[in-house]
Amino acid sequence: MLAPFRRALVRQVRATFNDQSKGERPIQRSDNALFPRDSAIARVHGDVTSMMAGGIAALLLQMLHPGALGGVWDYSDVHDDMLGRLRRTARFIAVTTYGDRDAAEAAIAKVRRIHEQVHGKLPDGTAYRADDPHLLAWVHVAGALMFLDGWRRYGEPAMSLADQDRYFAQSGEIARRIGAHPVPQSRAGAEQLVRDFRRELRADDRARRFRDLVLDARPPSLKELPVQKLLMSAAVDLLPPWAREMHGLNSNFAAAPVRAATFGLASTLRWAFAHEAYRAAQSRGNR
Numbered sequence: 001m002l003a004p005f006r007r008a009l010v011r012q013v014r015a016t017f018n019d020q021s022k023g024e025r026p027i028q029r030s031d032n033a034l035f036p037r038d039s040a041i042a043r044v045h046g047d048v049t050s051m052m053a054g055g056i057a058a059l060l061l062q063m064l065h066p067g068a069l070g071g072v073w074d075y076s077d078v079h080d081d082m083l084g085r086l087r088r089t090a091r092f093i094a095v096t097t098y099g100d101r102d103a104a105e106a107a108i109a110k111v112r113r114i115h116e117q118v119h120g121k122l123p124d125g126t127a128y129r130a131d132d133p134h135l136l137a138w139v140h141v142a143g144a145l146m147f148l149d150g151w152r153r154y155g156e157p158a159m160s161l162a163d164q165d166r167y168f169a170q171s172g173e174i175a176r177r178i179g180a181h182p183v184p185q186s187r188a189g190a191e192q193l194v195r196d197f198r199r200e201l202r203a204d205d206r207a208r209r210f211r212d213l214v215l216d217a218r219p220p221s222l223k224e225l226p227v228q229k230l231l232m233s234a235a236v237d238l239l240p241p242w243a244r245e246m247h248g249l250n251s252n253f254a255a256a257p258v259r260a261a262t263f264g265l266a267s268t269l270r271w272a273f274a275h276e277a278y279r280a281a282q283s284r285g286n287r
Contacts, residue, residue: 024091026094027091027094027095027098027099028098028099029098030098030099030100030101030103032100032101033097033098033099033100033101033104034096034097034101034104034173034174035097035170039166039170040163040164040166040167040170041097041166041167041170041171042097042098043151043155043156043163044147044148044151044155044167045093045094045097045098045147046097046098047150047151047154047155047266047270048266048269048270048273049154049231049262049265049266049269050147050150050151050153050154050155050266051090051093051147051150051151052231053150053154053231053234053235053238053262054146054147054148054149054150054151054235054238055086055089055090055143055146055147055235056086056214056231056232056235057146057149057150057235057236057238057239058142058143058145058146058147059085059086059214060211060214060235060236060239060243060247061142061143061145061146061239061240061243062138062139062142062143063207063210063211064201064202064203064207064243064246064247065135065138065139065142065197065200065201065202066122066126066128066200066202066204066206066207067122067126067128067132067135067138067200068135068138068139069206069207069210070120070121070122070128071118071119071120071128071130072085072210073206073210074118074120075118075120075130092107092111095107096108096174105177108174108177108178111178112131112178112179114130115129115130115131115136115178115179116130116131118130118131123204123206131179133179133180133181134181136175136178136179136180136181137175137180137181137182137183137193138197138200139180140171140172140174140175140178140180140183141183141184141190141193141194141197142194144167144168144171144172144175144190145190145191145194146238146239147171148164148167148168148187149238150234150238152164153238153259154234154259154262154263154266155266161187164186164187165185165186165187168184168185168186168187168189168190169185169186172184172185194240198242201246203246203247203248207246207247208247208248211247211248211249214232215232215236227265230258230261230262230265231262233258233262234258234259234262236249237255237258237259
């Protein structure tokens with residue numbers, strides 16, 4: 001009786017994260033991936049809901065740095081296709097976490113080539129380059145913190161500090177391959193690096209316009225609007241209080257209902273995908 005509902009959920013999520021017009025299909029877990037199946041990074045990056053909320057929060061946090069925002073503002077189609085940007089980021093994370101090693105290394109090389117071509121000047125005349133190791137370090141640490149905190153809030157609240165450190169060490173491997181420096185190897189190191197970066201962050205007019213582009217992005221269809229609004233609220237709730245304040249997003253909603261609803265969404269999607277994984281395993285075993 002519930003099977004059609006489960007399948008519909010899985011189809012909807014896959015359609016969101018895979019551009020069907022380009023023939024994209026979900027990334028399959030490989031035994032020849034950069035990381036083992038039971039790694040901390042595989043746990044954190046494997047949950048749909050926490051990654052969506054964490055990804056939106058990561059984008060809002062990253063873009064408080066004028067250099068990071070400059071490249072996105074000048075070279076990206078984010079003004080017209082926010083979903084496309086989030087989709088490309090999610091696919092890169094999936095390939096480098098779960099895909100075959102050769103595919104992961106090809107994706108990293110592609111990103112490096114793109115970064116080499118992204119450079120310009122900010123409104124105040126300051127030059128920026130997307131391949132600047134310092135700037136890449138900010139993008140990495142801001143993203144890693146939000147993805148991890150999303151997983152801890154909606155997937156594994158009791159995640160040990162040792163496993164959190166393992167996550168930073170593992171995700172840091174990708175950051176170093178892209179060219180980031182410095183790259184923290186622990187939760188404490190990540191939090192210290194964020195503190196060091198705070199003096200470089202700005203909440204100017206461009207940052208506020210980008211904030212609105214993210215939070216007011218139109219969903220692919222009206223039926224997805226309630227879920228999107230919930231995830232946006234969950235993302236704002238994930239941000240550090242100082243980042244919310246910089247964005248002018250001092251929460252005017254009650255955190256408890258948002259967290260409860262997002263946890264319910266996460267549990268429902270895990271139920272749907274767990275059944276799908278079981279069916280896929282059965283299919284492989286019958287071959």
